[in-house]
Amino acid sequence: MMDKEIFVSLLQERQFKAVRSILHVMNAVDIASLLSELDDKELALAFRLIPKEEAAEVFANMNNSLQTYLVEMFTEKELKEILDDLYMDDTVDLLEELPANLVIRILDSVSQSKRNMINVLLNYPDDSAGSIMTTEYVGLRQYMNVTESMAHIRRTGIHKETIYTCYITDKRRLIGIVTAKDLLTAEDDVLIKDLMETEIISVNTHTDKEEVAQLFTKYDLLAIPVLDAENLMVGIVTFDDAMDVMVEEATEDITKMAAMSPSEKSYFETSVFDHAKNRIPWLLVLMLSATVTGTIITRFEDAFAVIPLLVSFIPMLMDTGGNCGSQSSTLIIRGIALDEIHFKDIFRIIFKEFRISMIVGTILAVANATRIYLMYHSPQLAIVIGFSLIFAIMIAELIGCLLPLCAKRIGLDPALMASPLITTLVDTCTIIIYFSIATMVFHL
Amino acid sequence: MMDKEIFVSLLQERQFKAVRSILHVMNAVDIASLLSELDDKELALAFRLIPKEEAAEVFANMNNSLQTYLVEMFTEKELKEILDDLYMDDTVDLLEELPANLVIRILDSVSQSKRNMINVLLNYPDDSAGSIMTTEYVGLRQYMNVTESMAHIRRTGIHKETIYTCYITDKRRLIGIVTAKDLLTAEDDVLIKDLMETEIISVNTHTDKEEVAQLFTKYDLLAIPVLDAENLMVGIVTFDDAMDVMVEEATEDITKMAAMSPSEKSYFETSVFDHAKNRIPWLLVLMLSATVTGTIITRFEDAFAVIPLLVSFIPMLMDTGGNCGSQSSTLIIRGIALDEIHFKDIFRIIFKEFRISMIVGTILAVANATRIYLMYHSPQLAIVIGFSLIFAIMIAELIGCLLPLCAKRIGLDPALMASPLITTLVDTCTIIIYFSIATMVFHL
Numbered sequence A, B: 001m002m003d004k005e006i007f008v009s010l011l012q013e014r015q016f017k018a019v020r021s022i023l024h025v026m027n028a029v030d031i032a033s034l035l036s037e038l039d040d041k042e043l044a045l046a047f048r049l050i051p052k053e054e055a056a057e058v059f060a061n062m063n064n065s066l067q068t069y070l071v072e073m074f075t076e077k078e079l080k081e082i083l084d085d086l087y088m089d090d091t092v093d094l095l096e097e098l099p100a101n102l103v104i105r106i107l108d109s110v111s112q113s114k115r116n117m118i119n120v121l122l123n124y125p126d127d128s129a130g131s132i133m134t135t136e137y138v139g140l141r142q143y144m145n146v147t148e149s150m151a152h153i154r155r156t157g158i159h160k161e162t163i164y165t166c167y168i169t170d171k172r173r174l175i176g177i178v179t180a181k182d183l184l185t186a187e188d189d190v191l192i193k194d195l196m197e198t199e200i201i202s203v204n205t206h207t208d209k210e211e212v213a214q215l216f217t218k219y220d221l222l223a224i225p226v227l228d229a230e231n232l233m234v235g236i237v238t239f240d241d242a243m244d245v246m247v248e249e250a251t252e253d254i255t256k257m258a259a260m261s262p263s264e265k266s267y268f269e270t271s272v273f274d275h276a277k278n279r280i281p282w283l284l285v286l287m288l289s290a291t292v293t294g295t296i297i298t299r300f301e302d303a304f305a306v307i308p309l310l311v312s313f314i315p316m317l318m319d320t321g322g323n324c325g326s327q328s329s330t331l332i333i334r335g336i337a338l339d340e341i342h343f344k345d346i347f348r349i350i351f352k353e354f355r356i357s358m359i360v361g362t363i364l365a366v367a368n369a370t371r372i373y374l375m376y377h378s379p380q381l382a383i384v385i386g387f388s389l390i391f392a393i394m395i396a397e398l399i400g401c402l403l404p405l406c407a408k409r410i411g412l413d414p415a416l417m418a419s420p421l422i423t424t425l426v427d428t429c430t431i432i433i434y435f436s437i438a439t440m441v442f443h444l
Helices: A004-012 A017-026 A030-035 A040-048 A052-062 A066-071 A074-086 A088-097 A100-109 A110-121 A146-159 A180-183 A209-219 A239-257 A272-299 A301-306 A308-337 A343-376 A379-409 A419-441 B004-012 B014-025 B027-035 B040-049 B052-060 B064-075 B076-085 B088-097 B101-107 B113-124 B146-159 B180-185 B207-221 B239-257 B271-301 B301-306 B308-337 B343-376 B379-409 B417-442
Strands: A138-142 A164-170 A173-179 A222-227 A235-238 B137-139 B164-171 B173-179 B223-227 B231-239
Touching: A004 A017, A004 A040, A004 A235, A017 B231, A030 A040, A030 A052, A040 A052, A040 A066, A066 A088, A066 A100, A074 A100, A088 A100, A088 A110, A110 B137, A138 A146, A146 A180, A146 B180, A164 A180, A164 A235, A173 A222, A180 B137, A180 B146, A209 A222, A209 A239, A209 B164, A209 B239, A222 A419, A222 B064, A235 A239, A235 A308, A239 A308, A239 B088, A239 B207, A239 B239, A239 B343, A272 A301, A272 A419, A272 B308, A272 B343, A301 A308, A301 A419, A301 B308, A308 A379, A308 A419, A308 B239, A308 B271, A308 B301, A308 B308, A343 B271, A379 A419, A419 B308, B004 B014, B004 B040, B027 B040, B027 B052, B040 B052, B040 B064, B052 B076, B052 B088, B064 B088, B064 B101, B076 B101, B088 B101, B088 B113, B137 B146, B146 B180, B164 B180, B164 B231, B173 B180, B173 B223, B207 B223, B207 B239, B223 B308, B231 B239, B239 B308, B271 B301, B271 B308, B301 B308, B308 B343, B308 B379, B308 B417, B379 B417
Parallel strands: A138 A164, B137 B164
Antiparallel strands: A164 A173, A222 A235, B164 B173, B223 B231
């Protein structure tokens, strides 16, 4: 990795030749992250020293605030050059984040046809295949042969994001796919028609981008064609965008599972205020529902007035119940996200979790009852805690598996049904079970 | 998707021609999942009807128990055919899971050179780049021109997992990379030497596979070269394996964050007993540590003997503290996994979490104190709960961000420091804070 200090000092000493040759050997992704650490003036200077053919790729890899700054600073000519080299999907990503005046500036400097295309792409829903697709793909005809196809790719391929999957269309209807590997390993005069694969995995412009990403992992795809409502081919999603979606979706699930609103920005990019805003609503809801558990406890005031020791087991029971609930809910939520678990499996899952909870419950109950008997020499107390644990764990694992499945069924995000919500529910059940058993055993 | 019933009935009616033509149009991944639902005898029959050139790919996509069954059932000739078509990385994956007698059978039926290669690959650590790499890549020489290179690819490419990145070596030392796109869009007589990229992103055989996957997402790679200890090129990792690693690692983190030992198998593949085994150890540890909180409560017996209402706020305070702790720990753990957060950021993070906790704490405290004042008309109680909340949230977010960072620092997996462990720790702090404030305010 290039040292920032050295780079900045070369820049300040106006050693442009040295800077240029450094930028020449560096990878676009690394240049983008190096430039992100510069201040505005240095950034503008350094950006202009990037080899022309790499500038658009560096630009595409920068974060939003730097892109905005650069667009503001570009001359008409520079802006046009970058936009010409930028892939359609990166252009749309950029426009989605820019302030309105800069959007207008950009739309003014592209051609009419590109402007129309941009407007179509901007209108796809945020989480759809349409929003992450690119319209630049290699199209071939079925009566071309391999030599003609390769000549076509040589002519047009340089500006396409991927040339490794080529699409054969007939009146804009997708009829086949041919990979660059097929072309490179076939004889020169074979017709595309005889080479192409006709069983095609495709998605619709409105397909959820998470589903698109799942298809990539399932079928090890490099690109997937996107069809519109009339089944005409409109673009492709490439594997790099699918990988980004996978990472984003996992982050989103993990964030929701910890009772936060997901943020598209990284930890440091999110302001203190936004962090607080993402966390407070769920905390408030969960806090108020936890008071239900509190209210239930007051109903058993007499019990712990007689045996104050009972109170000291509340944290252990609540925590264990909560942990069991979050264990099973986590496995179910992840299984749903990976398309391994479906609502139709509900009875299989309930039966499985029931058996698991019997094993887990018994072992934990025996461990704890033994400890309590040894410490307090009270067989009743050991029985109360032991049975409370078994029942609490059973209920916790049941709630833990049912809630995400039902959420999925009614179209909610299963990740919302994760540990915190389940903990609160399980707490209430645990307390009721515990004090009911205690009241019975101790005749309170 | 092919209907299983129809497929099985065609199979049973011995309509082999129909079955063959169905299998012919299906994708290898879909065939594998269809065959997974058949019973053993049907499976053996159906597998032999798969088009020969697809059999190895279908086999590679099957789960372990089916692969084992098929290997047992294959004749010498069938086994040899499959092994010839199987990529090296899939062969190694297979061998890692097979019982010893079948491993010997397989090693006996491959050539001496392949056997040596397999033995080398089997010896790489489980989570290293070496364990997921394949040794079959396209190698070119620097003094070949584009036409010669394409002829070379045509001759040898068909058996390579990817031909889209070609590697130029000199005495087995990697000196450059050329993509199929470069070749397809270049003039015929250009020398590889003048076309190749010499700034190469590579990994070592012992690089952690999670790091390898991170490089794929960062640089949008299709394949990455793997070098041995002497810096000689030994293989490549392809993007499909990197995507699998990413999904696996996210699942592993999510599982650990819910206090379970991760399992390589899916929910249904894991037996009830194994599920219990994965969950019990952490539950026991957490349960026993929760008793610490319980013991602390008994120290405040006098307080809630005088004001029993105090007990009813325990669940709400514990839950809120736990939730805040898991919110911040989750963000930090994910940030570390995505390489966005590092130990050196520790003071920045502490300061950020401190400010967040002030906002979150104040809002939650005001909301709750108001509710309590309105319900119980006790300003003291409102003050006790309000301040307990603020301090509990501050400590929770501090523990939540510190623990994963410190775990990372000392080489532990940060995901282990997630909600359940933090909840238990935070509980203890919350109870101490709560009763200390209560004792002070009510002069107990």
